[in-house]
Amino acid sequence: MTHELRMVGALMRRGLNEILRVPGGAVPGVLAPTIFMLGLSAVFGRAAQLPGFDATDFRTFIVPVGMLQGAGFTGAATGVNLARDIEQGWFDRMLLAPAPRPVLLAGVVGSACLRSLLPATFLLAVAFALGVDWPGLLELALAAVLVMGLAAAMACWGVVIALRFRTQQAAPLMQMGSFVAVLFTTAYAPRELLSDWLRAIADVNPVTHVLEGVRQGFVGDVTWADTWPALVSVTGLVVVLGALAVRGMRRQGY
Amino acid sequence: MAAIEVSALEREFKGGVRAVDGIDLEVQAGEVYGFLGPNGAGKTTTVRMLVTLLRPTAGSARVAGFDVATEPAQVRRRIGVALQEAALDPLMTGRELIQLQATLHGIAPRSVADRGDELIGRVGLSRAAERRVGTYSGGMRRRLDLAMALIHRPEVLFLDEPTTGLDPTSRLTLWEEVRRLRDEGTTVFLTTQYLEEADQLADRLGIIAAGKLVAGGTPAALKAEVGRPHLDLVLADGADLAAAREVVASFGDRRPASDGCHLSIALEHGAAEIAPVLRALDDAGFAVAELELKQPTLDDVFLEKTGEHLEGGDEPEPEPAGGPAVLG
Numbered sequence: 001m002t003h004e005l006r007m008v009g010a011l012m013r014r015g016l017n018e019i020l021r022v023p024g025g026a027v028p029g030v031l032a033p034t035i036f037m038l039g040l041s042a043v044f045g046r047a048a049q050l051p052g053f054d055a056t057d058f059r060t061f062i063v064p065v066g067m068l069q070g071a072g073f074t075g076a077a078t079g080v081n082l083a084r085d086i087e088q089g090w091f092d093r094m095l096l097a098p099a100p101r102p103v104l105l106a107g108v109v110g111s112a113c114l115r116s117l118l119p120a121t122f123l124l125a126v127a128f129a130l131g132v133d134w135p136g137l138l139e140l141a142l143a144a145v146l147v148m149g150l151a152a153a154m155a156c157w158g159v160v161i162a163l164r165f166r167t168q169q170a171a172p173l174m175q176m177g178s179f180v181a182v183l184f185t186t187a188y189a190p191r192e193l194l195s196d197w198l199r200a201i202a203d204v205n206p207v208t209h210v211l212e213g214v215r216q217g218f219v220g221d222v223t224w225a226d227t228w229p230a231l232v233s234v235t236g237l238v239v240v241l242g243a244l245a246v247r248g249m250r251r252q253g254y
Numbered sequence: 255m256a257a258i259e260v261s262a263l264e265r266e267f268k269g270g271v272r273a274v275d276g277i278d279l280e281v282q283a284g285e286v287y288g289f290l291g292p293n294g295a296g297k298t299t300t301v302r303m304l305v306t307l308l309r310p311t312a313g314s315a316r317v318a319g320f321d322v323a324t325e326p327a328q329v330r331r332r333i334g335v336a337l338q339e340a341a342l343d344p345l346m347t348g349r350e351l352i353q354l355q356a357t358l359h360g361i362a363p364r365s366v367a368d369r370g371d372e373l374i375g376r377v378g379l380s381r382a383a384e385r386r387v388g389t390y391s392g393g394m395r396r397r398l399d400l401a402m403a404l405i406h407r408p409e410v411l412f413l414d415e416p417t418t419g420l421d422p423t424s425r426l427t428l429w430e431e432v433r434r435l436r437d438e439g440t441t442v443f444l445t446t447q448y449l450e451e452a453d454q455l456a457d458r459l460g461i462i463a464a465g466k467l468v469a470g471g472t473p474a475a476l477k478a479e480v481g482r483p484h485l486d487l488v489l490a491d492g493a494d495l496a497a498a499r500e501v502v503a504s505f506g507d508r509r510p511a512s513d514g515c516h517l518s519i520a521l522e523h524g525a526a527e528i529a530p531v532l533r534a535l536d537d538a539g540f541a542v543a544e545l546e547l548k549q550p551t552l553d554d555v556f557l558e559k560t561g562e563h564l565e566g567g568d569e570p571e572p573e574p575a576g577g578p579a580v581l582g
Contacts, residue, residue: 003360010357014343021345021386089341092307093402097358098330252307 004103011094011107016114018081029073030119033066034126044188052190054219056133063127064214065187067143068207070119071151072178078112079158079174086166091252101249105242109155116151117144132218139217142227146214149234150207154178156241163248181207206233256316257283257410257441258304263313265299273299275465276313281443281458283409286436288456288473289445290552292564296465297445298338301414304443305335318409331359334408338415340399344388348379348398351387352405359406373401377431393424400431410441417451429455449552449564461556468559473552480550480558482506483524485531487517490541501538505531516544 019026041059048058085091094104120143128134135143158174165173184201185208191199202208213230216222258281265274274296281287291297302308304315306326315322318332342351352370361369374383377397387395396416403411413432417425432455435442446452452459453473461469461476469476484506489498498517505527506519521527525547535542556564 006357006363007360010354014346014354017343017345089337089339090343092337093341093355094358095307096305096330096333096335097355098327098360099358 004100007097007099007103008107008110011104012111012114015078015081015108015111019115019118026115026118029070029077030122032073033070033119034123036069037062037066037123037127040188047189050193052192054190057131059127059130060132060218061215062188063123063132064143064211064218065182066123066127067120067147067214068150068182068187068211069178070123071116071147072154072175072182073119074112074116074151075154075156075158075178076171076174077115077158078108078155079160079162080168080171082108082159083162083166083168083170086162087168095252102246105156105159105245105249108159109152109242109245112151112155113148116147120144120147135217136222139222142222143214143217146210146230146234149238150178150210153234153237153241154181156238156245159245160241160248163245163252181205182211185211187211206237209233210237255283256280257285257318258287258443259316260300260304261314263300263303263315264311265296265303265308266311273465274303274310277462277465277467279460279467279470281441283441284436284439285457286432286442286444286455288452288459289443289462290447290449290452290456290459290556290564291445291462292447295462297447297462298414299465300462301335301337301412301443301445305333305412306330331406332409334403334406334411336396336399336403336411336413336416338418340392340395342387342390342395342398345386347384347386348374348390349383351398352383352402355402355405361406369405373404376404377401378427391424393420393427396420396424396428397431400428404435408440410443411435413442413444415445415447417446417448425451447564449556453552459552461552461559463556463560463562469555476552476555477550480554482520482522483547483549484518484520484554485528486544486546486548487519487531487535487542488544489517489535490543493540497538498535498540501534501540502531505534521547 037059040062041057045058047053048056048061053061082091085094097104124140154177157177161170161174161177164170184198184205186194186202191202194202209229210233212226213234216226258279260277260279263274263277264272266272277296277300279287289297289300299308303310304317304322306322306329310323317329320328320332322329346354349370352374353366356366356369374380377400379394379398379401382390382394387398390398400413400416416432417428420428429451432442432444436457444451444455456473458472459470459476460467469479471479487502489495495517502517502519506521519531521531528545528547532542532545553564556562
């Protein structure tokens with residue numbers, strides 16, 4: 001077990017290496033959620049005055065969406081990086097190591113979890129500077145756990161696509177996963193204001209529960225009723241997409 | 255004891271392309287086995303099956319005593335692999351890559367640094383160890399790749415065209431390392447398209463063409479099978495090659511000329527026939543500009559087995575105006 005943990009740690013370090021050595025490469029993924037938050041707030045800021053929003057302003061309502069988008073970008077980037085590793089032969093080197101396939105996957109996904117905190121931190125720093133309500137430390141910690149969980153799930157999705165198509169040209173498909181998953185939720189308006197068809201989809205979309213789990217604390221108080229569905233949903237996403245990713249890994253070679 | 259045993263190994267890809275078509279071979283522990291063939295012959299596909307990166311569609315293979323299909327993890331623990339492209343993360347330093355490879359192979363942390371230093375020194379990269387790999391030359395990358403393949407002291411080392419694209423100095427350095435590994439008792443499975451490399455390094459050879467193993471044995475035995483030396487002649491400008499071929503036809507078998515502009519003949523009785531051949535050409539009015547008596551090479555073996563030359567085989571043979579440059 002110790003060996004396996006060291007392998008995971010070594011692969012996570014490699015994943016983080018890119019941010020440290022080519023910081024410019026991470027800039028778009030870090031900035032995008034913040035730009036998104038600023039842009040949407042400028043356009044739809046007054047929507048927060050509609051009944052049902054329960055937020056002091058639209059920025060507070062939309063910040064959790066940006067955090068999940070950052071997690072989605074990080075997950076997609078993980079898939080793109082893996083596709084690049086496949087194209088360049090590095091992935092073969094990983095497969096040739098006598099490490100169990102789930103360990104290799106854990107290293108790749110673990111790195112995505114940590115990296116997802118970067119866009120979220122930058123977004124929060126800007127948001128708080130602009131006056132977004134401080135949700136509290138425990139609430140932020142819960143939000144961070146959910147963001148990292150969604151990043152892990154989206155990284156697994158990226159890995160599945162990378163292993164299936166084995167090319168960086170599949171990047172749009174990797175990004176589409178999180179884009180669609182976040183879009184069909186209560187991201188942009190409260191459930192009560194959604195049209196019937198979108199509300200029906202949002203109700204069964206597990207990412208809706210993750211989003212509401214992150215949003216509590218920013219909008220209203222943290223409750224167990226909103227927390228457990230979020231934790232169950234994000235765990236379910238990680239388990240299902242992780243299983244698919246492990247299956248994909250096991251299909252490579254032997 | 256056999257380090258590698260392969261029986262009726264096949265790999266068929268989508269569309270019915272059979273890249274490897276029923277290969278049987280055996281590599282003894284401690285020997286360097288050269289796997290010689292042109293581009294597209296099936297060398298890399300065979301290696302990828304033996305190192306557990308690609309499933310065979312038929313047949314079986316055992317490496318270091320374990321079946322590649324049913325015991326892949328055991329195989330991976332016992333092999334080192336340097337694939338055709340030295341896949342290295344350009345953002346990491348040489349030392350970091352060695353340490354990562356050591357960790358992935360389960361080497362204890364207290365041993366990683368020592369083993370890493372030993373291998374970095376062995377492949378002559380001590381001064382470049384802290385530099386990012388993106389700044390390395392092709393030869394340095396190959397040497398680092400080799401060091402990474404050796405990190406866990408593998409029983410069997412697979413080198414897939416390790417010197418392709420390298421300059422002569424880097425090539426010689428790698429050859430020396432392969433010889434040293436053999437001396438240390440490591441079994442080496444070396445694929446190459448270079449005749450000289452196979453001749454220099456391999457204890458035994460397998461020649462593969464179009465997915466089939468067409469010959470096997472020691473380089474000396476394979477060359478002895480081909481047998482006779484051959485005489486290459488370049489005639490003075492303006493000579494009638496067709497007429498010259500008629501003149502020398504009685505001295506030996508026809509051979510394809512490698513460049514289509516000279517005569518080549520496998521002599522029945524070796525060097526003793528040089529003078530009679532020259533006399534016959536002289537009597538017929540042909541002036542010989544150059545001549546060379548060549549001993550059989552692995553290219554001759556390849557030619558004998560496949561009907562084609564190995565080196566330069568990608569290019570069509572030019573045909574002179576008087577027809578193909580084949581003596582007959």
